[in-house]
Amino acid sequence: MFERRLYVHMDWLLLGAVYLLCAIGVVMIYSASGGSRLYLTQLAAIALGTVALLVCLGLDYRSLADRSHLIYGAIVLLLVYVLFFGVVRGGGRRWIALPLFNLQPSEFMKIGLALVLARLFGDSRHRTPDARDLAVGGALTALPLLLIARQPDLGTAATLVPVLLAMAFVAGMRLKVAGILLALAVVAAPVVWSVGLQDYQKGRVLTFVNPSRDPLGAGYQQLQARITVGSGGLLGKGFMKGTQGQQGFLPVAHNDFIFSVLAEEHGFVGVLSVLGLYAFVVLRTIETARLARDRLGTLLVIGALASFTFQVLYNVSMSAGLAPVKGLTLPLMSYGGSSVIATLAGIGLILNVRMRRFTN
């Protein structure tokens, strides 16, 4: 399984950047949680994630794609299970209780979807996905999306959309079709607004548009996030010296707002460094997609990358008060076992494709 050839073609740079981000995440979690033991849990999650990464790395992505329908189906079943028997926490039924930690199946759905869509678009007999392909892809996306949205976890559900869009785009979907889909989305938005969104979700959007609508409620977090970031200045307040993150002005600082804590304590310099690392990971991965030996590989890499990139951009925007507050983690850095494990598994797939670019 681990031939020397594969070892040679391993993308050490990408792997290094990924683990550097994990390490920075652990340090920021330590700071944001006031030196509590949460960082140990995160280290354990990274260890488990490394195992997942190795598994995803070890199996040839083609054989994984061959079984993608099984993987996809299994995760969908887990999502259904969660809806009925999941652990309720923070207003959502999202977790399956496991001995060590709670498993969040929705995080793994991103990989499952990427696999199944890669197979769909990659195997397509037409080079350009036709209407049938898009319809099937749409259905494959919609099923888990609705299941996750029912939990309710709109943030994670939304991350599935870029997976479909990015993969269809790279697969060669005609731009006219893309335009039509966009128009449909605009038309559908008011309907989603009135029937699809719960009041607290509407509130978040309204408050984003006008933060002073509710300065002590939903707008509070957005305002405090902006203050946290802005007060960091060029060089930051120093490790564990951030007043906003340390004194609880920022909610779930170690989780959703880990980037705000980084911005406060390490300033614009820290922000640029970490943004640079993420940009490197993304661009390097696109490079991997270009180098892939087959269409399946390219699409799989893009699929794994899409939700990752979407979450990074959204979370970083949110951490500066530029996007409505939503429970979306920052991949690799935020506290959260399932997120770390699923992300590392995705990275494993990306490395897998690059590593096997010369094999047959």
Added chain:
Amino acid sequence: MAAPLVADRRKTAARLTALSVAVVVVFCALAVAFWYFQVIESATYARLAENNHLRRLSLRAPRGVLFDRSGQLLVENREAFTISILREHSANLDETIRLLATVTGVTQEDIRETIRRHRGEPSYRPIVVIDDATLAQVSAVLARRLDRELPGVVVESVPTRRYPAVGLGAHVLGYVGEIGETQMAAEGLRSGSVVGQSGFEKAYNKILMGQDGERRVMVNSVGREITTLDEVPASEGRRVRLTIDRDLQQAAEDAYHALGYEGAAVILDPRNGEVLALVSLPAYDPNDFASGIDRATWNQLNTDRLRPLQNRAIQGRYSPGSTFKAVVAVAALEEGVITPDFKVTCRGGATFFGRFFKCHLKGGHGTVDLRHAIEKSCNTYFYTVGNMVGVDRLHKWAAALGLAGRTGVDLPNESESIVPSTAWKKARTGEKWYAGETISVSIGQGQVSVTPIALATLYAAVGNGGIHFPPRLLKAVNDGSGWREIEPPAPRGVRLKPETIAAVHDGFWMVVNGAGTGGRARVAGHDVAGKTGTAQVISLQGGRAAAGRTEMDLRDHGWFAFFAPRDNPEIAGVVFAEHGEHGSSAAPIARHVIETYFAKKAGAAAYPVFTPPPGMGVSAAAPPAPSGGVADR
């Protein structure tokens, strides 16, 4: 098969490039946004973050402690607890108010009203909703988890005024209160500052106030203090000694209480103008104001018909009655209108300008010279002499001896004393002065209207031979490096001719020690000289006197003005007994003060106990002790 594959590859590559470009653009946009927040606008957000977690707590400076002239404590400070609400840390203000009201027993409306009053202030400044909280209230609040159940509720300990002897010298000391809107602007003080609002507390507010300190603390998102960053301690106001002699003040008030009179008394040291005692009754309890007066007490004080908040000694104006004869005598002698031997025959009155003016003795005093006219308080004599002197020269000598206008005592809101003149009447009414009016003025009636402190100044001046000093209450200030005596003010007045002094002093001595009306002020071994007087209530208040007044309200006021001893007096003053009917009812109060003064001077172990003359008084006075009588609140 190869061509489409290549084309397909090229298409995929182009789209991947497009994705890369999009990613780079979005990452750059985010970097620019962070650069804007963290570099360009960083100062703004740093300030907002500071407002978030830094709280400036004002440390109220204790006001300067007040002592009497010999170092007996008059006013001190105690620690009181206040309960405040910090709106910025109270996410759900309504809930906080509701719970706070429940645990402290204060109504929600009261708390809301207080917050409404301060709504214009920045939300990081605590609003005091309960002043001087009881220990039960404090412990009830502290028993709650302040960060969860009562976020933004702060309990602080603040130094608060304490007046140990309840009501003693209330009008001298005055009271403190929260600064008003207009004062804030005028004195450049902060909202919530406690300042003197009346009396000595107001007059010397600047030196008594001290410098508030400040403590900067770091708080978390629910307002709980994490650490103290730095602290500028409050510096206490200056310690001050008043000229007041606590024992004399006590003696005077005891005598009033024993006789059941309201009124006013001013006791001076004629040698330098120091106020030894200043009484105004009924009084109030300054402690009621110390931590914010409640509305009921305030309304009651303001609507009380007896006007307890008025300082009668410097604000009440009354006709001086026969005590004014001192001015007539001095003016006549100094102007050379008469000599002490000038005689008038009194047949129970005399006719001037076609109108008969009565003397108080129906049968008349017979033929009297100046000394005996003073002794017997013969109106006919003073009608005659006053008429000869004329109102303008009476005014001139009243002013020279400190009776007209304000004395300049260092207390706020002193009223002007009025001794009329032709110019005064012209300016006031536009009418000319009728010589007939001078006759009433000569016995201290008519348009004459003076404050007790001005009359006390007059008698200090007369006892002193014409020289007098503006009365003052500030004796010494301790700025931390020891007591510094205040320079006495420049003397005023004119030195009277020896024969004037001799004659007038003889007359006043005879009032007390001869066959006069002031016998009740006699103190064996100390030549008390003085003069009684009666202020007519009916003539003063004219037609409106009768309606709604009890018989008591219509009784005349009694004056007794004095200095002692006759030669080189050390003590002078005025006792005004409201509705005391005659000066002889005020005299026993003066006697008790004078007795106490000389007993203290002689180093007596115990001071005399006030004993009302036969037929006077409502109850026996409590036995005074040299330094006792401090009632614990």
